[in-house]
Amino acid sequence: MPNYRVEFAKEILGVPFPVGSVAIVRARDPMRALRAAELRFARQHGVEDWRERADRADLVPGGAG
Template structure:
């Protein structure tokens, strides 16, 4: 299990502005980390779907596992 940081950003005129980050301490793979982070981000912001507050969810390059 690996540790991940997922960045959530809102794009304005094609430029991404980070609106939040979520740390996932244990996930089997990057896809599961992004799904878990999306759920946590939505709960933190009191919305049904994370896309109401952000346009993009991506792994932070520094925390992505090396293959």
């Protein structure tokens, strides 16, 4: 199974500023990896929805490990 990293960023005046990343070691497909990373990011930051802390989530294939 491929590895993924999802990078989260907050956009200020159109410029993305990184606020964190989450590594997903096992996922069946990229969309499942993205969803798992969104849930993990929200839990790590103590919020209900990851969008409370970030404006965008970018999937990076092969980024974990």
